[in-house]
Amino acid sequence: EPEVxxxxxxxxxxxxxxxxxxCVPISNHLYFYWYRQILGQKVEFLVSFYNNEISxxxxxxxxxxxxxxxxxxxxxxxxxxxxxxDSAMYFCASSELTGTSGRVDEQFFGPGTxxxxx
Amino acid sequence: TQxxxxxxxxxxIQEGENLTVYCNSxxxxxxxxxxxxxxxxxxxxxxxxxxxGEVKKLKRLTFQFGDAxxxxxxxxxAAQPGxxxxxxxxxxxxxxxxxxxxxxxxxxxxxxx
Numbered sequence: 001e002p003e004v005x006x007x008x009x010x011x012x013x014x015x016x017x018x019x020x021x022x023c024v025p026i027s028n029h030l031y032f033y034w035y036r037q038i039l040g041q042k043v044e045f046l047v048s049f050y051n052n053e054i055s056x057x058x059x060x061x062x063x064x065x066x067x068x069x070x071x072x073x074x075x076x077x078x079x080x081x082x083x084x085x086d087s088a089m090y091f092c093a094s095s096e097l098t099g100t101s102g103r104v105d106e107q108f109f110g111p112g113t114x115x116x117x118x
Numbered sequence: 119t120q121x122x123x124x125x126x127x128x129x130x131i132q133e134g135e136n137l138t139v140y141c142n143s144x145x146x147x148x149x150x151x152x153x154x155x156x157x158x159x160x161x162x163x164x165x166x167x168x169x170x171g172e173v174k175k176l177k178r179l180t181f182q183f184g185d186a187x188x189x190x191x192x193x194x195x196a197a198q199p200g201x202x203x204x205x206x207x208x209x210x211x212x213x214x215x216x217x218x219x220x221x222x223x224x225x226x227x228x229x230x231x
Contacts, residue, residue: 004160031217043161043206043221056218071224091160106151107219109160 002026004110007094013082021077021113023092031108032075033068033093036060043091049075075110082117089114121145122207124222132230134196139225141207142189150190151219152181153206161206197229 004025013019025032034046048055049067066078075094079086093107119171125140141150149168153161167173167190174181178201180193194201204226208219 006160033217033219035219042223043208043219045218045220048217050180058218089158093160106163106166108163109153111160112158114158 002028004092004094004108006110006113008091008113010112010114010116012118014115015084016081019079019082019115021079021092021115023054023075023077023110024073025075025092025094026096026108027073029057029094029108031094031095032067033056033095034077035109036088037091037112038088046077052118079115082115084088084117086107087115122209122220122222123224124205124207126225126230127223128226130228130230131197133198135229137194137197137227139192139205139227140189141191141209141222143209144188145209145211146187147209147211148187148193150183150187150207150209152190152192153208155204155206157204158221161208161225194227196226199229199231202229 004026007022011019032049035043036046037043045058047057047061047067052069054062064080089112091112092110095107123142123146129137131137149166151166152164154164155161165176165181167181170185170187172183178195184189190207208223210219215217
């Protein structure tokens, strides 16, 4: 069964360093997302991406964050200068359809990358 | 800001008991999804409900979307230890929101043998 994959599973970095989290969405999906989950808190939306551009982003997704689809299979989240509060699980998700057309948006999540900022 | 409130936050029951988890909001959603999440893993999609009043069944799990599409419930019949986990509801507002899911805080279910 097709699945979303993410690498690495765990990333430890020093505050102020840049990190790139990688995701391979399900191959026929066109919409891609990043979410994060701080330990003990809700899963929070960061950004959605379609047709090589950001569709929507949350207040969390400030100038330190960027996303890219560098090739036909990968989808990346870059944090330019990590802060302690960026420590969280980061989940990539993808979907085939979106709710904007009134059609169902079923998002499938990857296993996550645990980011620890020291 | 759209909020999803899940209740109860914790549920500890014996094997064989029935249980219901609720997901409520003051907002109307175009669709609502239920996920299950294991520690250290990503949410796994269980079901999506779209139509007000819709009922879907997945083995011993019954999902219902409220008539007004503001709330949903998950009912488990004859719970088993394998049902233990974190259950999350998540909803899509639709409209100009390009697939952004709003999540509830989750219900941690523990089923004791």
